[in-house]
Structures are given as C-alpha cells and as structure tokens.
Amino acid sequence: MNQKADTTYPVTEAVQKALAVTKRGVDELLPEADWTQKLARSEATGVPLRIKLGLDPTAPDIHLGHTVVLNKMRQLQDLGHQVIFLIGDFTTLIGDPSGRNSTRPPLTAEQIKVNAETYYTQAAKVLDPARTEVRYNSEWCDQLGARGMIQLSAKYTVARMMERNDFHQRFTEGSSISLHEFLYPLLQGYDSVALKADLELGGTDQKFNLMMGRHLQAEYGQEPQCVLTMPLLVGLDGVHKMSKSKNNYIGITEDANTMFAKTLSISDDLMWDWYTLLSFKSLDEIAALKAEVEAGRNPKDAKVMLAKEITARFHSAAAADAAEQDFINRSKGGIPDDIPEVTLSGAPLGIGALLKQANLAPSTSEANRLIDGGGVRVDGAVISDRGLKLDAGTYVLQVGKRKFARVTLG
Numbered sequence: 001m002n003q004k005a006d007t008t009y010p011v012t013e014a015v016q017k018a019l020a021v022t023k024r025g026v027d028e029l030l031p032e033a034d035w036t037q038k039l040a041r042s043e044a045t046g047v048p049l050r051i052k053l054g055l056d057p058t059a060p061d062i063h064l065g066h067t068v069v070l071n072k073m074r075q076l077q078d079l080g081h082q083v084i085f086l087i088g089d090f091t092t093l094i095g096d097p098s099g100r101n102s103t104r105p106p107l108t109a110e111q112i113k114v115n116a117e118t119y120y121t122q123a124a125k126v127l128d129p130a131r132t133e134v135r136y137n138s139e140w141c142d143q144l145g146a147r148g149m150i151q152l153s154a155k156y157t158v159a160r161m162m163e164r165n166d167f168h169q170r171f172t173e174g175s176s177i178s179l180h181e182f183l184y185p186l187l188q189g190y191d192s193v194a195l196k197a198d199l200e201l202g203g204t205d206q207k208f209n210l211m212m213g214r215h216l217q218a219e220y221g222q223e224p225q226c227v228l229t230m231p232l233l234v235g236l237d238g239v240h241k242m243s244k245s246k247n248n249y250i251g252i253t254e255d256a257n258t259m260f261a262k263t264l265s266i267s268d269d270l271m272w273d274w275y276t277l278l279s280f281k282s283l284d285e286i287a288a289l290k291a292e293v294e295a296g297r298n299p300k301d302a303k304v305m306l307a308k309e310i311t312a313r314f315h316s317a318a319a320a321d322a323a324e325q326d327f328i329n330r331s332k333g334g335i336p337d338d339i340p341e342v343t344l345s346g347a348p349l350g351i352g353a354l355l356k357q358a359n360l361a362p363s364t365s366e367a368n369r370l371i372d373g374g375g376v377r378v379d380g381a382v383i384s385d386r387g388l389k390l391d392a393g394t395y396v397l398q399v400g401k402r403k404f405a406r407v408t409l410g
Contacts (some may be wrong), residue, residue: 009040057115065242
C-alpha cells in the first residue's frame, strides 16, 4: 500500500454505522477522519481493512480485561474486515516497558512458547477463528538482523523517545533505562509495517507504541494506520483496573459457576461500564435496559443478564443457566450439585488441618482466620471453635460463599 491517496470516498449510511460500531466504548480514535475515509474506501472497493491487535504472551491466561480489545476486534470482524491476532513472541523477549517505573525482566523463549500455546486458544472464544489471521512477530523481527535493527533505529530520535511519559519520569527520577527498552516501541511499530495494518488496537497505556506504528509506516512509504485505544476495564473491586496482582479479575478459563458469581458481585454502577465494554448487546438495547432500571426495575435483573451473557460466551448457554441455579441454591444456603469429593484419614482431625488438607484453605493459620471470621460451615452450621475435632464420617465443608467439599474422613 502506498502513501495515502488523494481520492475522497463518499460517507454513506453504512459507513456511518460502521463508524458508530468502531467508536463504541473507545477512549480515542486517531485520526477519526482518516478512519472514516478508510471505511468509505473499503465499502467502495470491497477490500477489507487490516486490523491488528498485538499481545505479548507474558502470562498463560487471559482475563476479562484483555477481552475488551478482543470484543472490539470481533465487532470489526463482523463488519467484514480482516483481523490479525499478533502474538509478540519476539518482542516479549525484550519486555514491554509501558507504564513501568523499572526495567521489566524479559521472559525466556521457553516461557514464551508455553504461554503462546494457550493465548490464541483463549482469544478464539471471542474472535471468529475462521476469519482471524494469526501471526508471530518473530517472522520478520528475526530477519532484521543487526543491519536492519540499526536502520530501523535511525528512523526515530532519542528526544522523541524521551517524550514518552514512563521514560521521561524514570529519567527525571534517576531510575535506570536500558537501551533495549527503546527497541520495544520501534519493533511494535515495525509490526504494523510488516502487516500493512490499517488500524491498530490497544489499551490507553499503549498509545505511544501505537502512534509509533503510524510514524514508521509513513517512513516506509505506507499509508499510516489509524489508532484505537480502549479504556482499561475496572476490576471486581470497583477501583483498580482488572489485574491478577490485585486479585480483582475473572479469568476466561474459570469455571462457569465462579464466573457467574464473580460477575454478580460487581457494583450496580460498574455494571453499566461492563455492559458497554463486554456485552454484545447494542447500545440501544443497553440504554433501554438502563432506563428500565432507573424506572424501578431491580438492577439485579440486569446484572444476572450480563453474568449469563459473559458465562455463556466462554462456556455455553446451558452452563450459564446451571450457574444461575447454582447461585440461587447457594444464596438460599443450599449445596451445589457438583462439589469436590475428598477422602482423608486421621480421625479425629482438627478443623484447621481438615480445611487445609481438603484444599479449602492454604494453611492451618488461614483456616483459623476464616473460622474467627465466621466463614466456615460444617453441614450448614457455622463453626466458631478452632479446637473442633471431627470424628470419622462424611461432612460437607463450606468456606465463604463459593468453596465446598464433601469430605469422607476415615
């Protein structure tokens, strides 16, 4: 593709609708006028646009926060465009410095391979695999070599690189910045050159890297890509972005019952942000539902609908229905139909040790803390005595609202 053509294409009603789909829930779309013309050109010529999302396999699992950009990819995919799921196996060797105040330790090639094997399988729960191009940036980055890397580095200045917030802050504070970290945004931008991307997606923390793609495409004589950033999804705590380190996340490989129950735990206010970013319902449908709630409908009804939609997407409609029933049973003090069966020996056994051996508590001391907090039940009765010992028999143990085990003690 050559530099941007002078031809102006008509903005039809279909193009306006596609633009509305593109802008749903986004933080920024840059430049919007360019993207509108790309959409118009695609409609006029019948040539799909190339839409890129790059993810570094830094961990083996994807949570709902990651699916915000995947959902946007699916929406654009459903408009008929070509989406490219790029696995950054080469750039992960460097480590993305975005938002970091210190150098990020790079992963080994072995760790990257293990993580990458599960990444696309999970992403395919959102994207249509039949219409998704899967690429690895080692395809072209490995071929650059020392000469190519030097030539690439010559296309950007240190002064411009230091305008990036995290680099500027670290330099001002006297924190170390390794030279290889400058290569990361360059290589991410070069990915767009290699793939001839029309649009690149990412979180708000990726804006500098995404704009690098525009710059390098122009340097290499291509039409610059547009950039779309999505908000970072707020996690279960309603405060911080969804993150495993904050333990406020829902993993997309979690079981249906846990996924459903965790979604129901979010606040009523946060629910509407989740609807915008995670639901496949139209904005009109969401607005109508919100109006019903404001007119007096129980907000829990809307939250149950969201929980079932999310659970069905990653499991099935039947699993979502079963998860709803399981939640109802638990809220009434009932026992789920399917709970782990555990056989132990050593009766009489102290309750703390029993909880630990049944994998309901990570340690005896944590089990005691749970008992003190009133979070432990045996056969439905709350236990308050740390010194309780159970004789041989079969018991249903419950910790909190979600952890159960049927223990046969010999």
